[in-house]
Amino acid sequence: MIMTRFLPQPWLSLMLFLLWLLLVNSVAPGHLVLGAILALLLPLFTQRFWPDRPAVQRPLVALRLLGVVLLDIVLANLTVARQVLGPVKRLHPRFVRVPLDLTHEFPITILASIISLTPGTVSVDVTPDRKALLVHGLSVDDEPALVADIKARYEAPLMEVFRC
Amino acid sequence: MLLEIVISLFILIGAAFALIGSIGLARLPDFYMRLHGPTKATTLGVGGLVIASFLYFSHGWEDVSLHEILVTLFLFITAPISASLASKAALHLKLRSLAPAPETIAKQEDAADPAGERQG
Numbered sequence: 001m002i003m004t005r006f007l008p009q010p011w012l013s014l015m016l017f018l019l020w021l022l023l024v025n026s027v028a029p030g031h032l033v034l035g036a037i038l039a040l041l042l043p044l045f046t047q048r049f050w051p052d053r054p055a056v057q058r059p060l061v062a063l064r065l066l067g068v069v070l071l072d073i074v075l076a077n078l079t080v081a082r083q084v085l086g087p088v089k090r091l092h093p094r095f096v097r098v099p100l101d102l103t104h105e106f107p108i109t110i111l112a113s114i115i116s117l118t119p120g121t122v123s124v125d126v127t128p129d130r131k132a133l134l135v136h137g138l139s140v141d142d143e144p145a146l147v148a149d150i151k152a153r154y155e156a157p158l159m160e161v162f163r164c
Numbered sequence: 165m166l167l168e169i170v171i172s173l174f175i176l177i178g179a180a181f182a183l184i185g186s187i188g189l190a191r192l193p194d195f196y197m198r199l200h201g202p203t204k205a206t207t208l209g210v211g212g213l214v215i216a217s218f219l220y221f222s223h224g225w226e227d228v229s230l231h232e233i234l235v236t237l238f239l240f241i242t243a244p245i246s247a248s249l250a251s252k253a254a255l256h257l258k259l260r261s262l263a264p265a266p267e268t269i270a271k272q273e274d275a276a277d278p279a280g281e282r283q284g
Contacts, residue, residue, distance in 0.1 A: 019237075022230050077181060077208040080200060084188035093197050093262050116244030119204040122196070123244070124251040136251060138200045 008047055011056050013039040054104050057163045065157040072118050072153070080119040083139055094140040095124070098133040098147050102155060105130070107162045114154050121146075167223055171216045178212025185209055194262045195254050199247055206243045211236065 007013055020035035021027060056062055083091060098115075102108050108130060112123040115135055125134045140146055185205030192198045214232040221229035254261075 113244035
């Protein structure tokens with residue numbers, strides 16, 4: 001009870017604490033205290049801006065997802081670099097509709113960000129009913145494969161992380 | 165010596181991808197395709213430079229430099245949002261596109277959300 005009252009978002013607090021230490025690049029006692037104060041106060045003050053935010057349930061799965069995304073960024077960059085430098089006529093740009101199984105705003109935002117960060121795809125919009133993402137692909141040859149890939153590689157782990 | 169070579173390598177990789185991103189921006193034929201250029205520059209381009217900077221400043225001075233993690237973090241948070249906003253605006257303006265326009269979604273959105281205020 002006290003825990004939820006003073007630490008409504010433990011992960012956000014932990015992140016703010018680490019962010020502060022990184023920002024000042026020091027672990028001097030004074031900065032530890034200041035960081036802790038910020039980590040306690042900021043979530044309390046900003047709580048109204050976070051309507052029912054789902055909590056991270058499986059941090060290890062989240063870490064693995066981060067690894068997968070970083071690897072994909074490197075690999076996809078090479079592919080897209082080749083496409084950009086190659087003949088433009090050979091590209092097949094497409095808008096692709098990716099149906100969503102995620103229901104909550106926050107994980108959908110993360111999924112959309114991942115899609116934009118991995119080169120070759122940019123998420124353009126989410127439908128008003130939040131049932132699908134609109135994604136623009138630089139060169140899509142196999143639409144169902146792209147959708148299946150996004151769902152299996154990024155969405156499934158996200159659902160596991162947030163259990164929703 | 166070895167470290168300098170490794171650092172130079174990362175700077176070169178980063179610069180090369182930033183260059184390819186810019187070439188893409190200049191060369192690709194429509195707005196949506198051009199968006200793909202900058203996303204590449206911000207991921208692997210800046211990634212390479214950030215790793216080089218991390219190695220250089222962690223070696224030359226006594227303590228480790230961790231500001232680079234923050235640069236990456238903030239970039240990864242902000243880049244997709246600006247890309248999404250730009251492409252959303254383009255969709256509303258119905259810019260010329262080589263990809264078949266997503267009529268169903270655009271119409272649905274116009275009907276339900278005329279101001280385009282909602283963010284996913």
